[in-house]
Structure formats: structure tokens, C-alpha cells
């Protein structure tokens with residue numbers, strides 16, 4: 001699949017959760033397209049691995065260990081990226097936490113952990129980057145990684161579904177507020193994607209994996225590179241008039257959920 005995303009030469013992006021899975025794939029794709037990338041997450045070693053992969057491929061990257069639940073740490077992340085690379089052009093809100101639990105049994109601490117990472121973290125990062133872009137007077141773009149259960153819900157993931165729905169509402173609200181500054185905000189909703197993090201959190205057994213797979217009309221999990229490719233389209237100049245939207249990249253998963261769970265005729 002190739003979408004028109006343009007080059008990103010000389011631009012700088014922050015990718016949260018850039019030390020693994022989809023975030024790493026987006027960071028690598030941005031760097032391959034010429035961008036400088038600051039990757040943020042809690043685990044320094046994973047971020048360092050992403051930086052090493054990017055540098056090995058001839059790109060430029062910076063690891064900034066950050067917990068997105070801490071607004072001061074987020075402000076420091078934005079300053080560190082802008083200081084190292086001279087400017088900022090955008091953000092990918094990709095950091096997340098998830099686990100499957102019946103909503104009725106979820107503890108307040110479990111609810112808070114996921115909502116703090118996904119919704120509050122995305123807000124802190126978006127606010128800090130938008131302020132920097134306003135200061136620069138340059139415009140830019142923000143992409144948030146959500147999931148289709150933001151609008152259809154999903155048993156076992158009330159914390160994540162509610163938080164992702166919040167991120168979608170935040171995106172639509174700020175897309176209008178920030179359009180006059182030339183700042184675009186969009187979401188991407190990947191379907192089941194082959195990553196170690198999601199595998200451990202959501203389909204840890206072969207049985208659970210097969211159950212998920214049976215819901216995907218395309219008959220396979222996504223490769224993180226497929227999500228990264230579509231992400232670059234949304235971040236780049238090919239999407240210059242596109243804001244407040246969500247692009248679903250899920251092999252037909254959410255449309256295909258019909259009576260009897262059939263995914264084919």
C-alpha cells in the first residue's frame with residue numbers, strides 16, 4: 001500500500017510509546033521519510049533500541065524517557081525535543097495501557113491507570129506540543145492512535161474504550177480550536193495488530209488469538225508497518241486539508257461484525 005504522504009525532511013516529531021510495536025514502526029517510518037524523531041516512553045532501554053534502529057538506517061532520533069501521566073515530564077519532553085532538533089512539527093499520541101477485565105470488577109486504580117495514560121497523557125502531550133507550535137508560528141499535525149471500540153465499545157475494555165473515545169472527542173474539539181493556527185489533529189484506529197504489547201494484554205493464549213482473528217474479514221492481523229504507512233499520510237502534506245477525522249485501518253473488522261459472527265457470505 002502506498003499513500004501520498006510527501007517527504008518529512010527537516011521536520012521533527014515526538015512519538016509517545018515509541019519504544020515498541022506500532023509506535024516504533026511509526027518512528028522508523030517518519031525517520032525513513034526524512035524526519036527527526038523524539039521517542040518517549042517509560043522504559044529507557046526500549047527507546048534506546050528504537051534510536052539505534054533509526055540511526056543504523058541513517059536517520060536521527062532522540063530517546064526521552066517520559067511517563068505521559070506526568071504533565072511536567074511531558075513539558076520537559078517537548079523542550080528536550082525542540083532543543084535538540086531546533087523545532088517541532090508534530091506529535092503521535094501512541095502510548096497506551098490495556099488489559100482485559102469485566103468493567104464491574106475493575107478497581108478504581110485500574111480505571112485510573114489506563115485513563116491516565118491514554119486520555120490524560122494524550123491531552124498533556126497535545127497541549128504541550130500545540131503551545132510550542134503556537135510559539136513557533138509554524139502549524140503542525142497531531143495524530144492519536146485510538147481503536148474502533150471508541151465508538152462501538154467492547155466488553156472487557158471499558159477503561160480503554162472510554163479513554164479512546166475521550167481522545168476522539170479531544171481531537172475533534174481541538175481540530176476546530178487549532179485550525180486557525182495551522183495545526184491539524186486526526187486519529188487512526190488500527191485493527192488487531194501484531195505487537196508484543198497487545199498480544200500480552202489482549203490475546204495471550206492461542207485460543208484468544210484465534211477468537212480475535214475470526215472477527216477480521218481480511219483474515220489476518222495487521223503488520224505495524226501498515227499502520228505506520230497510513231499514519232504518515234495523516235501526518236504529512238498529503239492530508240493538508242484533513243482535520244478532526246479518524247481513519248480506520250482494520251481489515252474490515254468493525255464493519256464485518258454481523259449476526260452469528262460471520263465475516264464472509
Ligand SMILES: CCCCCCCCC/C=C/C(=O)SCCNC(=O)CCNC(=O)[C@H](O)C(C)(C)COP(=O)(O)OP(=O)(O)OC[C@H]1O[C@@H](n2cnc3c(N)ncnc32)[C@H](O)[C@@H]1OP(=O)(O)O
Nearest residue numbers: 096097098099101107108109110113147192197198201202
Ligand atoms: C479483547 C479485545 C480485542 C480487540 C482487539 C482490537 C483492539 C485493541 C485496541 C487496543 C490495544 C491496546 O491498547 S494494546 C496496548 C497494550 N500495551 C500495554 O498495555 C503496555 C503498557 N501496560 C502497562 O503498563 C500496564 O498493563 C498498566 C496496568 C496499564 C499500567 O501499568 P502501571 O505500572 O501503571 O500499573 P500497575 O501499578 O501495575 O496497576 C495499576 C492498576 O491496574 C490494575 N491492574 C493491572 N493489571 C490488571 C489486570 N490484568 N486486571 C485487573 N486489574 C489490573 C492494578 O491492580 C492496579 O489497580 P489497584 O490495585 O486498584 O491499584
Ligand SMILES: NC(=O)C1=CN([C@@H]2O[C@H](COP(=O)(O)OP(=O)(O)OC[C@H]3O[C@@H](n4cnc5c(N)ncnc54)[C@H](OP(=O)(O)O)[C@@H]3O)[C@@H](O)[C@H]2O)C=CC1
Nearest residue numbers: 017020021022041042043067068095096192193195197198
Ligand atoms: N496492537 C493492536 O492490536 C492495537 C493497538 N492500538 C493502539 O496502538 C498503540 C500502540 O500499541 P501497541 O504497539 O500494540 O502496544 P505496545 O504495548 O507495544 O505500546 C504501548 C507503548 O506505550 C508505552 N507506554 C505505556 N504507558 C506509558 C506511560 N505511562 N508513559 C509513556 N509511555 C507509556 C509503552 O512503553 P513503556 O511501557 O516503556 O512505557 C509502549 O511502548 C496504543 O495506543 C494502542 O492502544 C489500537 C488498536 C489495536
